[in-house]
Amino acid sequence: MSTRKAHIALEGKGLSLGYVHQKQRKEILSDLNFQLISGELTCLLGPNGVGKSTLIKAILGQITPWKGTLSLENQPISSFDLKTLAKKIAVVLTDPVFPGNMTVGQLVALGRTPYTGWSGKLSLEDHEIVEKALSDTKITYLKEERLSEISDGQRQKAMIARALAQDGDILILDEPTAHLDLVNRFEIMTLLREIAKNQDHAVLVVTHDLDIALETADRFWLLNCGTPLIADRPESLILNGSINQLLPGEKYAFNLSRGKVEAQLLENQLKIKGPKEQVFWVEKALLKAGISRLEHEVSVLSEPFTIQTEKGNFSSLDSFIQSLDS
Amino acid sequence: MNLRPYLFPLGLLLLGLSFLLNLSLGSVWIPFGEVIEGLVTGNWGKASWEQIILNYRFPKALVAILAGSALSLSGLQMQTFFRNPLAGPFVLGISSGAGLGVAILILAGTVLGFSLSSIHSWSIALAGILGAGMVLSMVSLVAWKVKDSMTLLIVGLMFGSAVSAVISVLSFFSGAEALKLYTVWSMGSLGALGWSQVGILSILLLVGIIPVFTSIKSYNALLLGENYAQSMGIHTGKMRWIMILSTGILAGSVTAFCGPIAFIGIAVPHLARMIWKTSDHRVLFPGSVLVGAILLLLCDAVGQLPGYASTLPINAVTSLVGAPIVISLILKRNLSRDF
DSSP states (O other), X not given: OOXXXXXXXXXXXXXXXXXXXXXXXXXXXXXXXXXXXXXXXXXXXXXXXXXXXXXXXHHTTSXXXXXXXXXXXXXXXXXXXXXXXXXXXXXXXXXXXXXXXOBHHHHHHHTTGGXXXXXXXXXXXXXXXXHHHHHHTTOGGGTTSBGGGSOHHHHHHHHHHHHHHTOOSEEEEESTTTTOOHHHHHHHHHHHXXXXXXXXXXXXXXXXXXXXXXXXXXXXXXXXXXXXXXXXXXXXXXXXXXXXXXXXXXXXXXXXXXXXXXXXXXXXXXXXXXXXXXHHHHHHHHHHTTOOBOSSOEEEETTTTEEEETTEEESSHHHXXXXXXX | OOOHHHHHHHHHHHHHHHHHHHHHOSSSOOOXXXXXXXXXXXXXXXXXXXXXXXXXXXXXXXXXXXXXXXXXXXXXXXXXXXXXXXOOTTTTSHHXXXXXXXXXXXXXXXXXXXOGGGOOHHHHHXXXXXXXXXXXXXXXXXXXXXXXXHHHHHHHHHHHHHHHHHHHHHHHTSOHHHHHHHHHHHTOOSTTOOHHHHHHHXXXXXHHHHXXXXXXXXXXXXXXXXXXXXXXXXXXXXXXXXXXXXXXXXXXXXXXXXXXXXXXXXXXXXXXXXXXXXXXXXXXXXXXXXXXXXXXXXXXXXXXXXXXXXXXXXXXXXXXXXXXXXXXXXXXXXXXXXX
16 A cells, blocks of 8 residues: 555546537536545446546546536646646546557557657666556556557556656546456556556546456446436445446346345245355356246255256256246 | 658658659650769769759759658648548639639730730739639638638539639630630649759748647647637637638749649548558657659659650649559558548
8 A cells, every 4th residue: 555645646626527419508517516536436327428538528628617617636636737747747648549550569659758858769767667667567568569459458558658658647547447358447447446456546437347447446437317426435335225226227236245146036936945146156047047936945065066856856947947847 | 560660760861762763764864873963062974964954954853842842741631620531722712712713814805905924924823823812712701700620611612613613714704815815724744944943932832831839739738629629718700711821822832933733732641641650640640741842753754754855744744643652552451531
């Protein structure tokens, strides 16, 4: 853990945001209050279309708030010019980036743009910062590779390294783990957590990946239509049930003991005996196959996996479900 | 072996050779050695050779270098700004605009009663500049209104189509002689310029190049798209004006003086990317200048049809010679991946 005192990197007070479309004001977010804290990984969660991207645009100074204040170092964001802001906030966006001829090293070096002279030539210090960004994201070995020749996960790490090279206190990432496989999703989020902790950056990640966010985030911001933004530790949000705000309706709910979202198990008349884990998965498979009642009780054994019924024993779920269908 | 450090010196050498080759080719046969001797010592084998080389071929070769580099530079800017490998110097309707100016002068002139013989090459250039400037300011007006660069690209293409339609209407109502004069202009020509016009063209191009050099860094940042560029402190709105002005002046004045020259502006940036295998504009800008100049010099040399008295129009040669070369190069590599 960082020994430095955590401070508020970014603060929103009574913030209202929206667009003017064909002379009509369309308010998207109203009365937001939040504090982005340094040294913490914050995850912004919410359904599609709730205004997460709008909030990010406001933080980047691309749209001005209608009401309220958005302040950086206790000054309104609008008072910073583009270049100064670029030295404080770096982003990884969802925009596709494909200059295939560019090497990873060149991409990361672009992060130094706000600091370099007219030709973009890097100073000795710039080179050191680029090297550090590459090693912090553990992609030094990719430095000479071209962007067209690396995987999506590697490219995402390169984009994070570029943002790090911009050397701001605040890092904002819009769905950095979309389209990535499970391992890469974990790696990216763990990397972001390390960056927040080791370099005392305030990291804000917009994500839909609740499972991984739960594992890695220090703080959640829940954004939902028509309700104020809720900010708290993820664990607190689970314990007080606020997390279910992400899941409108009765169909899905957060399972406290398993720590993940599940389809609410329907009231069922499945009579299954056996060890807890085995019963859970067998029940799940049966419900998914549309079977919600069994005439007779069955029991499940774990080693070797066997389902004992009065019609005989089955060694796999497949054969058991087939026997019920016939 | 790593060739990269030698590419620029090699390019300069090639440029010099193409320049000399270009000087020695033409309807009058002048031996290569005589050309060099004449240029170095000032002693020409025949007085007519001195006339031909110094007052006709030399300015023409210079114009080829100027036009080739200017068109390539504006093409590269457009491709990067719009992040579109198909963009070229004329996508914003600039060549159509220059064409309209010239068309009004030549075609409407007959209706208004100028005699064709009174049309001087200076007035054609002026009409071209005015036409290009008019379309440029219309596009700028749109650029000021719209925020999205893709919209700007589409509007530019539409402007081009609309202006071409006006030219068609003018052509339809004009006489045969005027029509021929306009058609000849639209085929492009590097050789119609005297020394004073070459001077004016050089000054205009210099003005157009300055904004390119001051914004190399911004073009590199724009490779990641406007949103990223903005997040790195680049004023993308300002960049758009710089791009429109620079390409307008570069492509507009070349078109006004030499007529439309197709293909160079789109193809050369791709060739430069392939040769230097980079997307860094610190290399690509000078690289495109070099490749563009060499390519147009060679195309012009081919158009001389050595041994024949007549020449081919340069606009036809660039497409006829250049297109197959570029198609074959591009088919070998994945263009959009290397972009």
